[in-house]
Amino acid sequence: MDPFLTSRIVSDILTGLTNGVIFGMVALSLVLIWRSTGILNFAQGAMPMFATYVGFALLSYHWGYWPCVVACVIAGLLLGGLTERLLVRGLYGKPEINPIVVMVGFLIVLEAVAASIWSSTPRSLPSPFSSFDWHLGGKPLSLSPFTVYEIATALIVMAAVAALFRFTKLGLQLRASALAPEVSRLLGVRVGRLLTLGWMLATVVGVITTILVSGGFFSGLTPQVMDGIFAYGFIAAAIGGLESPVGAIVAGVVLGIVNQFVDDFVNQNAVIIIALVILIVSLMIRPSGVFAKSVQRRV
Amino acid sequence: MITIEDLTVSYGAVQALRNVSFVAETGRITAVLGANGAGKTTLLRTISGLKEPKNGSIRMGELSLVNKRTENIARLGIGHVPEGRGVIGEFTVEENLRLGAMMAKVNLRQGLDEQYAQFPVLGERRKQHAAKLSGGERQMLAMARALIAKPSVLLLDEPSLGLAPLVTAQLMHTIRSLCETSDLTVILVEQNASSALRIAHHAVVLHVGKSVANDTAENVAADENLRQYYLGLVE
Numbered sequence: 001m002d003p004f005l006t007s008r009i010v011s012d013i014l015t016g017l018t019n020g021v022i023f024g025m026v027a028l029s030l031v032l033i034w035r036s037t038g039i040l041n042f043a044q045g046a047m048p049m050f051a052t053y054v055g056f057a058l059l060s061y062h063w064g065y066w067p068c069v070v071a072c073v074i075a076g077l078l079l080g081g082l083t084e085r086l087l088v089r090g091l092y093g094k095p096e097i098n099p100i101v102v103m104v105g106f107l108i109v110l111e112a113v114a115a116s117i118w119s120s121t122p123r124s125l126p127s128p129f130s131s132f133d134w135h136l137g138g139k140p141l142s143l144s145p146f147t148v149y150e151i152a153t154a155l156i157v158m159a160a161v162a163a164l165f166r167f168t169k170l171g172l173q174l175r176a177s178a179l180a181p182e183v184s185r186l187l188g189v190r191v192g193r194l195l196t197l198g199w200m201l202a203t204v205v206g207v208i209t210t211i212l213v214s215g216g217f218f219s220g221l222t223p224q225v226m227d228g229i230f231a232y233g234f235i236a237a238a239i240g241g242l243e244s245p246v247g248a249i250v251a252g253v254v255l256g257i258v259n260q261f262v263d264d265f266v267n268q269n270a271v272i273i274i275a276l277v278i279l280i281v282s283l284m285i286r287p288s289g290v291f292a293k294s295v296q297r298r299v
Numbered sequence: 300m301i302t303i304e305d306l307t308v309s310y311g312a313v314q315a316l317r318n319v320s321f322v323a324e325t326g327r328i329t330a331v332l333g334a335n336g337a338g339k340t341t342l343l344r345t346i347s348g349l350k351e352p353k354n355g356s357i358r359m360g361e362l363s364l365v366n367k368r369t370e371n372i373a374r375l376g377i378g379h380v381p382e383g384r385g386v387i388g389e390f391t392v393e394e395n396l397r398l399g400a401m402m403a404k405v406n407l408r409q410g411l412d413e414q415y416a417q418f419p420v421l422g423e424r425r426k427q428h429a430a431k432l433s434g435g436e437r438q439m440l441a442m443a444r445a446l447i448a449k450p451s452v453l454l455l456d457e458p459s460l461g462l463a464p465l466v467t468a469q470l471m472h473t474i475r476s477l478c479e480t481s482d483l484t485v486i487l488v489e490q491n492a493s494s495a496l497r498i499a500h501h502a503v504v505l506h507v508g509k510s511v512a513n514d515t516a517e518n519v520a521a522d523e524n525l526r527q528y529y530l531g532l533v534e
Contacts, residue, residue: 173398179389182349182381185368185369186347187373188402
């Protein structure tokens with residue numbers, strides 16, 4: 001094969017993978033909330049954005065990158081928990097349109113408040129690693145220390161979430177609360193607290209995603225930074241199946257790579273169209289999502 | 300011991316239970332019998348805090364259970380096996396049992412061994428998803444999940460529902476022997492009156508929310524009037 005084409009394909013795969021893990025993380029955070037509360041959180045991009053602004057506001061007080069990251073995570077935990085307790089709790093069991101309207105409203109409010117406090121100008125965040133690509137044989141490799149950091153962090157977060165659900169007592173309770181809340185309560189599980197915890201966890205996954213997205217040299221933090229990424233994360237979650245964390249991640253990665261190939265070999269404007277076509281076709285074939293289990297919930 | 304006094308529970312304008320009173324003694328099986336819609340399930344759901352009573356009291360020893368959260372009532376040592384068994388189909392047998400053991404301060408390994416000894420089929424299927432178990436096996440799993448937490452009170456809602464007569468007989472035998480070997484207080488809600496009366500010490504008969512009998516199981520079983528009009532036990 002033409003070496004130029006080979007390097008182009010490798011480059012597309014690497015770039016697509018980097019974008020894909022980000023879509024996968026957004027999809028994962030959507031699935032975490034959907035599975036536990038049956039709510040599609042349309043503010044799942046805006047909430048982490050707001051927490052990231054709060055955490056990185058400490059840069060003005062000469063805090064370094066890592067302490068700011070910790071502050072972002074804490075802000076995300078608080079925002080996720082407070083949102084569930086104050087805004088969402090009253091929406092459980094209500095018609096499906098209610099939480100959608102409330103969360104879209106919350107998204108608009110958060111973006112407006114962020115813009116009024118921090119302005120809409122992209123705010124560059126310090127980066128712990130270089131965003132300049134490595135070169136191989138004099139050609140750029142579409143892989144930089146920062147993209148490796150992005151992929152590695154995403155993989156660690158996904159593995160940590162999977163391990164939490166699979167191997168810990170807390171994970172068992174979270175899963176039980178989502179699948180059978182009444183039975184869980186009869187067994188002494190404090191379901192209300194676990195719902196709050198689910199929202200906190202999902203927001204933290206979103207915060208880490210936002211930090212990665214805004215941290216590169218060529219990007220920056222804006223109130224709308226997660227809007228486009230949320231759309232692709234949402235598509236990935238719908239393709240993978242809103243019930244399936246693994247499906248969300250895999251669909252996110254595949255979508256990222258497909259998008260990159262479309263961008264490179266077709267054109268940039270076709271990316272969203274192709275993504276939506278994939279969504280429609282996959283929903284026509286598997287309405288519950290490609291990775292959704294065919295067995296119904298049985299309690 | 301569970302003491303219920305003047306318990307009234309409503310669903311809107313409909314009264315599901317009206318001034319029901321009885322005592323479920325420690326180490327004894329109290330059967331709650333009656334036709335569909337008599338209020339039996341509502342009674343258990345109210346004891347567990349899933350339904351709020353309109354009037355009356357429910358006490359465990361001297362402790363009032365009214366207005367307590369379901370999860371806190373469970374943590375006091377009240378195990379509730381709901382109608383339809385309530386096993387989590389997506390979980391394996393062992394995950395269901397681990398969930399049951401979680402809130403009680405019991406040794407998990409020892410608890411699992413005890414339940415597998417009591418219900419050997421669960422040990423054989425420990426890695427299988429609960430959705431793949433038969434009706435009888437699911438009932439055993441639901442019971443084992445409640446028992447692993449070592450409850451002092453066990454509420455069983457229609458355990459024989461959908462089970463073959465032989466499986467029901469085995470299940471009733473298990474409930475009786477559990478009661479005899481420990482100080483377990485059992486409130487057994489059943490439509491299958493004859494099976495329940497065979498193992499119960501005491502029986503309460505409900506009819507459209509009212510208690511029409513509250514006596515020893517022996518006396519209830521011998522009362523022709525109750526048998527014929529309320530329990531559907533015609534010779």
